[in-house]
Amino acid sequence: MPDRRSFVRLAAGASAASLLPACRDEPTGPRWQASAAVKSERSEVAVLSATYESDLGDVIRRGIELMGLDVRGLRVVLKPNFVEFDPDGVINTHPAVVHGTIEALRLLGAASVVVAEGAGHRRDTEYLLRETGIGFALRDTRTRFIDLNHDAVRRTPLLGQYTPLGSLYLPDTVLGADLLISLPKLKTHHWAGVTLSMKNMFGIVPGSHYGWPKNVLHWAGISESILDINATLTSLRRFAIVDGIVGMEGNGPIQGEARPVGALIFGADPVAVDATGCRLMRIDPAKIDYIADASRFLGNLHADRIDQRGEAIADLSQDFAVIDPFASAKQAAEVTGS
Amino acid sequence: MTQTRRPTADLVAALRARRNEDGGFGPYFGRPSTTESTAWAGVALSAEGDTESADAAIDWLLDRQLASGAWPHSFEAPEPSWMTSAAILALSDVPRAREAVAHGSRWLLRQRARTFPLLTRVFYRFWPDHVQVRLDPELRAWPWTDGTFSWCEPTAMAMLALERVDPRLVPGTVQFRVREGERLLLDRVCTGGGWNYGNSWVLGEDLWPYPDTTALALLALRGRPEDPRVAESLDALQTMLEDHESSLSLSLGVLCLDAFGIDATSYRERLDALWQGESFEATTRAVALSALALRGTDNPFRRIAADA
Numbered sequence: 002m003p004d005r006r007s008f009v010r011l012a013a014g015a016s017a018a019s020l021l022p023a024c025r026d027e028p029t030g031p032r033w034q035a036s037a038a039v040k041s042e043r044s045e046v047a048v049l050s051a052t053y054e055s056d057l058g059d060v061i062r063r064g065i066e067l068m069g070l071d072v073r074g075l076r077v078v079l080k081p082n083f084v085e086f087d088p089d090g091v092i093n094t095h096p097a098v099v100h101g102t103i104e105a106l107r108l109l110g111a112a113s114v115v116v117a118e119g120a121g122h123r124r125d126t127e128y129l130l131r132e133t134g135i136g137f138a139l140r141d142t143r144t145r146f147i148d149l150n151h152d153a154v155r156r157t158p159l160l161g162q163y164t165p166l167g168s169l170y171l172p173d174t175v176l177g178a179d180l181l182i183s184l185p186k187l188k189t190h191h192w193a194g195v196t197l198s199m200k201n202m203f204g205i206v207p208g209s210h211y212g213w214p215k216n217v218l219h220w221a222g223i224s225e226s227i228l229d230i231n232a233t234l235t236s237l238r239r240f241a242i243v244d245g246i247v248g249m250e251g252n253g254p255i256q257g258e259a260r261p262v263g264a265l266i267f268g269a270d271p272v273a274v275d276a277t278g279c280r281l282m283r284i285d286p287a288k289i290d291y292i293a294d295a296s297r298f299l300g301n302l303h304a305d306r307i308d309q310r311g312e313a314i315a316d317l318s319q320d321f322a323v324i325d326p327f328a329s330a331k332q333a334a335e336v337t338g339s
Numbered sequence: 340m341t342q343t344r345r346p347t348a349d350l351v352a353a354l355r356a357r358r359n360e361d362g363g364f365g366p367y368f369g370r371p372s373t374t375e376s377t378a379w380a381g382v383a384l385s386a387e388g389d390t391e392s393a394d395a396a397i398d399w400l401l402d403r404q405l406a407s408g409a410w411p412h413s414f415e416a417p418e419p420s421w422m423t424s425a426a427i428l429a430l431s432d433v434p435r436a437r438e439a440v441a442h443g444s445r446w447l448l449r450q451r452a453r454t455f456p457l458l459t460r461v462f463y464r465f466w467p468d469h470v471q472v473r474l475d476p477e478l479r480a481w482p483w484t485d486g487t488f489s490w491c492e493p494t495a496m497a498m499l500a501l502e503r504v505d506p507r508l509v510p511g512t513v514q515f516r517v518r519e520g521e522r523l524l525l526d527r528v529c530t531g532g533g534w535n536y537g538n539s540w541v542l543g544e545d546l547w548p549y550p551d552t553t554a555l556a557l558l559a560l561r562g563r564p565e566d567p568r569v570a571e572s573l574d575a576l577q578t579m580l581e582d583h584e585s586s587l588s589l590s591l592g593v594l595c596l597d598a599f600g601i602d603a604t605s606y607r608e609r610l611d612a613l614w615q616g617e618s619f620e621a622t623t624r625a626v627a628l629s630a631l632a633l634r635g636t637d638n639p640f641r642r643i644a645a646d647a
Contacts, residue, residue, distance in 0.1 A: 128585035151366035212483020
């Protein structure tokens, strides 16, 4: 007989918003296509300190250069996170970070930069662009916005088999990019544990096909969907810049509380970037199911496989609150420091 | 009350300019045609008296109905889709579309959302204080995609579409499904009124309502004006509209308030001003709904109310 907590999770886990798999079967073999196994021996991540008042164009340029990313001549798609708006909240990638990234990419010679997002909760993109301030950052920088909820799509076979989905409609704008940059907010997440560069890719799944919220991903399993989508994106050149200047703790990704960290995270390995984000929140990345699974084929989780540039994590990390189901990830981090 | 006026010529021209060579409309300028965009553009241009564009939109819709009766999202995504409700709404007054509408409605009636497994439903019934999402899992209305949960907008749109159909052409289950849709919407109402995308309370936190989903849900529930949750949500809608500067929210809000006979003049004026000024690109649906809202007449939802 399960204990009360297990029973609650087992029964209520099949809820409308989450459908967290109650039990995660140990995979008997690889659940990804061979072409999605891109994990290298070592990965590099940079953490740079910043505030929203900093010259973010300059900070982000330094971060990109520190990682050796050459964007010259590339058609770049920036994928920020603006899922919802709360005037008192810190839900979304800050417009100053979007603005600074556009500036830096242009300075470094990108052929074109577009910003693309498919908001997961709200159909009213016009409202989100205005209220989040991102629309004004785009206007200031004369940057085109693509609403991924309504982009032209291609049915795309998934390179992971964590879900039974098999394929998804994915937007042409993303699939045609020379370089896809995930630009998420550093946040806890009440169903997945954390939301960083990999979870941010939920936003490329078009709402006009899958709805608001993108409930098909919930039924298929949130962690499993993150893995399949990110496995599939290994066909693209990718990079991530995480807005951890002010993060969100507690009941994220919408209703949590602001937690200043003062950091931007840079890297091409999404697993290493997300693991670093976890460490900045003092969360053990190995205890976040999808990051642990992703570390089997997509990238490096363990700190001894990540070459850390810029600021030391210990100098910037903050003790982020998490909700109960993820308390063990916090406790483990405190004990092991992993 | 409702003013009769014409939307700005620029707005109608902007809508007309989005027409693709195939006669349909995409969600933004230059984008491939989709069922939803074509349906709303057709309704708005018909109201404007542009019969040539409206007929082209009707032809586009009639040509793309699937054998199942459903409409697909678009040419590139040919599976049956939630956009079927918009197509039925757009075609419901078109005599030559009578059979297509009936066929589509029968498909829509067969669409029923998934719900939790039995164990979870038992848990929700006996341990309601320990659930993660507060709702009645016995209710099943309409999903966005086949095999997923019930959500507000597809439920409201399906109810509005089914009400437009001659009841002699659809099975008797229509009343049962519409009533279940009403119960589901009332179950999901947010604290203080209004609707989020479909949940009202998750992990101990109230979710906040959105004006666009609230307007659609209220339109679907306008036959229940006596329900205090409807009255509360009408107040919530007007409060939300006070600080929402978007064509989608304001247009749906105006159309909803009109349908309830509530003076929407100030919101209509703000919508008009929004279109006169510089704004972010709106979807074709929002442009079409704005044109309808600014006319003040030919409000398809108001007509439904009058028929009901």
